[in-house]
Amino acid sequence: MTLMPVEQALHLISQAFTPLGSEIIPLDQALGRTTAIDHQAALTQPPFDASAMDGYAVRAEDLKDGPTELKLIGEAPAGQHFTGTVIAGTAVRIFTGGPVPAGADTVIMQENTTRPDDHCIRITVPAEKGRNIRPAGNDFSHGQILVKQGTVLTARHIGMMAAANIAHPSVTIKPRIALLSTGDELVQVGETPGPGQIINSNNLLLSTLISENGGIAVDLGIARDNRTALEDRIALLDKQQDIDLFITIGGASVGDHDLVQDVLGQHGLKVNFWKLAIRPGKPMIFGHFKNCPMIGLPGNPASAYVCAVNFLVPALHIMLGRQNTGAPISIARLAHDLPENGARQDYMRAHFTEDDTGAKIVTALPRQDSAKLSSLALANCLLIRPPHATAAKSGTSVSILHLTKE
Template identity: 35%
Template sequence: MLRVSEALALVFEHAAPLPVVDRPLEASLGRWLADDVWADADQPPFDKALVDGYAVRAEDLADLPRRLLVVESILAGHPPTRPLAAGEAAEITTGAPLPPNADAVVMHERTDRHGDFVAIRPQEIRSGLNRLPRGRVYREGDRLLAGGVVLTPSRLGLLAAVGSAVVRVVDRPRVAIVPTGDELVDFRETPGPGRIRNSNALMLEALAAGRGVETWTSPILPDEPEALREGLRRALESDVVLAIGGVSAGSKDLVPGTLRDLGVREVFHKVRLKPGKPLWFGVGPDREGRPPALVFGLPGNPLSGLVNFRIFVAPALDVLDGRPARAAGVVPAHSAGRLEHRSDLETYLPARIVGEPHGPAMPTIEPVDWSGSADLMAVVRADGFLVLPDRETVVEPGEIVGFLPLH
């Protein structure tokens, strides 16, 4: 069997970014920007008032108090009608353009209005006071965003400000989730004798959707060759296929053979991993305009599927998204107690943070009680997984171990 690092390297070897497409700006949140974006105009496009008050010429106010003649009122969205002359002021609102010759704005609270005149109280007034000069944020022709960044809400706002109604981004991955097994019923149903509710599909759909991908979930496929073939054939139209169950060594584990019949090339089967050892990975047939589908055959137990998703599927989705290839974010942590690990499988134990989770930079963790890879309650009680190596080892209290957060 492959070690976890070896298996992940093979996943990365076969994962490639999806093609670049044009998308409406409002549908591009979380996408990777493909091209640089340049400013089409100065921002702000004029000298702008930062407060409500009076636009003035600082040189008129060397000696205070001073009365100035108010010659107009300028609202945001309306240009001034003329420049200021000596001894004049213009009432102005926040965001409005300053009239020519004005170089400062005095706040209303520091003035007194008397009919057509405004009295400026004693205060420090300098050129540039409460004024945002033209081009201060950026100039026409400046590069605002470099290709290869994720479009966050603030970056979407910036693109809207420069009129980028359509942007070139890496396309959104499409993930097909295919639950299989005669023992499964829909989670909305009451199981009959020997049957269980299908919890894995919804959990994996949520994990995938949480990464901003498009998901499609198949109806439950029975352990019957023709039904599996038809269901998996449709799934292979997606960029990533998560087939759940039927990948071990039993007489009803028909998924690997069915995938091979559909032209999926097996890359590896089984990894030195607990839970999740039976993982199957292959690459679908060539597709026009898109990379071949990445196909993961996940074990049917919930924790196995969850661990496989965090270690293999999530990093693969990052690559398809345009992000760098990197392993799941295992971080160092202190072990709260003594652990004896006697296995040649890299092991992920549901674990919780003890003490104050937001205190020290390195948390202290301990395993939660669990009953094996079917025990979802253990994950509900956990903050992540304590990671132990694929060899026998003893961990003493306070020793540093790996910790994989749940999300």
């Protein structure tokens, strides 16, 4: 069977997904959610000319001849407004955030003043008009678009939206992704493995990847390597509500105990493609199971993760309507030589650092076995080697796919 190129597989998978619907939620629950619409400021910030300093509101005209004394006629603390007018020869005590009184056009910070008495202020420095004043709308104006559709909300976005009085943002619904592990050898985390058994690490590896990318993982448990067990788990899937993507882990190859294609095929699986020109992760399935998109991931942890990052994560981002889909890719320089690559696109677990100029320097980790989680945990990127890439010398520019947000 001809192996499908990674780019073609990604295109086909991407075509199977569209953004989900939206919901309105409280702003304090919006961290990490994706905006479904453009969000506009509900007010102007600041809503008035405000002082940027503790000091005195004055007229710049009064300071043109150098140090001068002005009559102190009142105060304008934050949250209150001086109702009078600053006229020639007068000043108003003001505090950071306080509204600038009518007539004043400059704020002198208190460190540049002295107080001869309780009713007089001496200005010791000149000042140009407008100093230490934040004009109304200096941050944003009513109706201004502050957050565009498809933005993943951070604490910084939420702080700005709070200031703009956007109390209930519209966000996309979180995709629900069902995970089914397969294999007689698997036991759950916290259980004691018997002879020939291992911990089902893939379930948590993938469910947390789904969560950190904005989705909801629905655990269908472990299906043992027999038809009855797999059919029982399929029945659990039928009972779930609103599953947007079905993921199987393991059983996607052609061994005697790899039953996923066979059993699911008898229950409605339509395979779009199987086997990719990718390393690790060649035996990956993509299709539709009972009208739900389905990805069958390999069982080896590194293989499952590499395929998930390349295909599951972009699909998730598309369903969320994000502006950018998939993990970011950038250019780095090799820290060492690499041999030529074979016919499959290779995603080598690697680690990059930045030099004094900000250029990325990448090192492939020494152990690339697809069953090793230790090298995956040490990696912060995947070094991409295209099919049939020639040998590369240290210093050669290569593409890396980022695994972290650092």
